[in-house]
Amino acid sequence: MTYPQNAAYSQRIKVITAGICAVILTVGIARFSYTPFLPMMLNQTDLTVVNGGWLATFNYIGYLLGVVLVSFTNNLAFKFRFYQSCLVVAVLSIIAMGMTTQLELWVLLRFIAGISGTAGVILSSGFVLSWLKHHQFKPELGLHFMGLGLGIAIPGTAVVLMNHYYAWDSQWILMGLFGIVFFIPAWFWIPPPLSTQHKSTQVIVEPPRSWMIKLILAYACAGVGYVVSATFIVAILEDMPLLAGKGDWIWVILGLAAAPACFLWDKVANKIGELNTLLVTYALQFVAILIPVVSSSLIANIIAAAIFGCTFTGIVSLMLTYIGHKFPKNPAKAMARLTICYGVAQIIAPAAAGYMASHNGNYQLALIFTSMIMVAGMAFLLAVKRDKFIAPKSD
Numbered sequence: 001m002t003y004p005q006n007a008a009y010s011q012r013i014k015v016i017t018a019g020i021c022a023v024i025l026t027v028g029i030a031r032f033s034y035t036p037f038l039p040m041m042l043n044q045t046d047l048t049v050v051n052g053g054w055l056a057t058f059n060y061i062g063y064l065l066g067v068v069l070v071s072f073t074n075n076l077a078f079k080f081r082f083y084q085s086c087l088v089v090a091v092l093s094i095i096a097m098g099m100t101t102q103l104e105l106w107v108l109l110r111f112i113a114g115i116s117g118t119a120g121v122i123l124s125s126g127f128v129l130s131w132l133k134h135h136q137f138k139p140e141l142g143l144h145f146m147g148l149g150l151g152i153a154i155p156g157t158a159v160v161l162m163n164h165y166y167a168w169d170s171q172w173i174l175m176g177l178f179g180i181v182f183f184i185p186a187w188f189w190i191p192p193p194l195s196t197q198h199k200s201t202q203v204i205v206e207p208p209r210s211w212m213i214k215l216i217l218a219y220a221c222a223g224v225g226y227v228v229s230a231t232f233i234v235a236i237l238e239d240m241p242l243l244a245g246k247g248d249w250i251w252v253i254l255g256l257a258a259a260p261a262c263f264l265w266d267k268v269a270n271k272i273g274e275l276n277t278l279l280v281t282y283a284l285q286f287v288a289i290l291i292p293v294v295s296s297s298l299i300a301n302i303i304a305a306a307i308f309g310c311t312f313t314g315i316v317s318l319m320l321t322y323i324g325h326k327f328p329k330n331p332a333k334a335m336a337r338l339t340i341c342y343g344v345a346q347i348i349a350p351a352a353a354g355y356m357a358s359h360n361g362n363y364q365l366a367l368i369f370t371s372m373i374m375v376a377g378m379a380f381l382l383a384v385k386r387d388k389f390i391a392p393k394s395d
Contacts, residue, residue: 008135011135015131016128016143016144017185017189018188018189018190018191019124019127019144019147019186020146021147021189022087022119022147022186022190023120023150024147024150024151024182025087025090025091025120025179025182025183025186026087026117026118026119026120026121028151029090029151029176029182031113031114032152032155032230032255033094033155033172035233036234036248037159038234039247040163042235045101047106049357050351050358051354052235053350053357054107054350056227057346057347058107058111059113060350062112062113062114062116062117063115063117063121065115066114066116066117066118066119067339067340068336070122071333076192076193079126080123080127083119083123083190084187086115086117086119086123087116087186087187088183089112090113091179093109093113094113094176094179095172095173097176098168099173120151121320122336122339125335126193127190127192127193129141141266141320142266142321145262145313145316145320148258148262148312148316149259149313150255151255152309157252158175158178159171159248160248160252210387211384214383215338215384216340216341217341218377219339219377220341221374222285222315222374223341223345224346224349224370224373225282225285225371225374226315226316226346227346227350228349228350228366228367229308229367232350232353233247233250233305233308234247234248236292240301241296242298243296243298250301253305254306254308257307257310262318264310265277265281265310266318266321275385277314277318278315278319279378279381279382281311281314281315282374282377284310285307285312285315286371286374286375288311289370291303291304293364293368319338320335323335349370353366
């Protein structure tokens with residue numbers, strides 16, 4: 001291997017690491033920390049289950065706003081500045097959560113934390129994908145989206161350790177300060193965005209509108225499947241007598257299962273195709289969502305958490321990589337548009353689940369409803385598969 005090749009591979013490691021750190025900070029810590037913090041906030045503050053659902057909803061409203069903003073701009077310089085602003089907002093919004101007990105301020109802080117999530121899921125993934133293509137590396141995002149699993153496991157472990165020593169407010173502040181560890185590489189190592197240049201003389205055929213609508217609806221269903229469990233899983237498990245006190249650790253297990261999943265699902269997709277792999281992940285997530293409904297066993301719920309962790313991250317990675325390949329001229333914009341309906345689902349579902357739980361006294365109805373939505377998502381994926389459009393190969 002020559003020196004330029006060594007330098008290129010070294011830069012590749014830094015770029016992928018920067019992307020992973022952006023996901024851990026803006027999605028893992030700024031968003032997912034709320035899940036293990038929620039039971040503490042319900043116990044130690046005046047927050048109610050319904051308002052807890054609304055806090056999650058406003059987080060996703062912020063995320064959706066960021067996605068919409070990204071989807072309607074082609075200005076790469078603006079996207080890069082917006083990415084950097086999101087990193088700053090993520091750290092500050094996390095710290096500020098521990099400095100107030102006013103519901104209105106919590107709503108505002110969860111909203112702006114949601115906006116920052118755009119940097120991890122959409123912008124950094126687009127920057128990384130474009131950089132990999134531009135430098136003739138394999139354009140896969142499996143490693144990048146390891147940040148989703150690590151973003152659950154790392155802060156989740158921190159919460160388990162802090163629970164013995166600190167109240168809920170101190171934990172938010174310490175988590176924000178911890179986020180600076182990931183802020184530094186996410187800021188300094190991410191490359192400025194590159195407009196992907198296709199050297200092939202072949203005309204790029206982009207998918208028709210009908211094909212895109214089916215894929216969007218399938219992804220929206222996955223948004224519901226993801227958000228209900230991701231928001232309430234610790235609270236759900238803590239409500240079970242046999243699992244009380246173990247919810248945080250199961251959340252960590254979920255994150256550990258999620259960390260390598262995207263990379264492994266990439267390998268599966270290379271064997272059986274992306275759509276077939278997505279159908280497998282949807283079916284497994286359906287099972288994972290239903291297990292807490294039918295069993296309060298510790299082993300069963302650990303298995304469910306592990307399945308959920310490895311499937312929801314796989315769905316995000318596979319979907320965004322898939323759509324990025326089909327719209328190679330501007331992958332970040334295509335990813336953003338696909339994510340809009342996913343974001344809408346994340347806005348509606350937590351509040352609806354919160355009301356169902358408040359009315360029924362448990363989360364079972366919400367989980368059953370969520371599992372049915374995943375079945376609908378599989379139906380939309382099958383419709384995409386039956387579509388006559390033959391998408392161009394990415395390589």
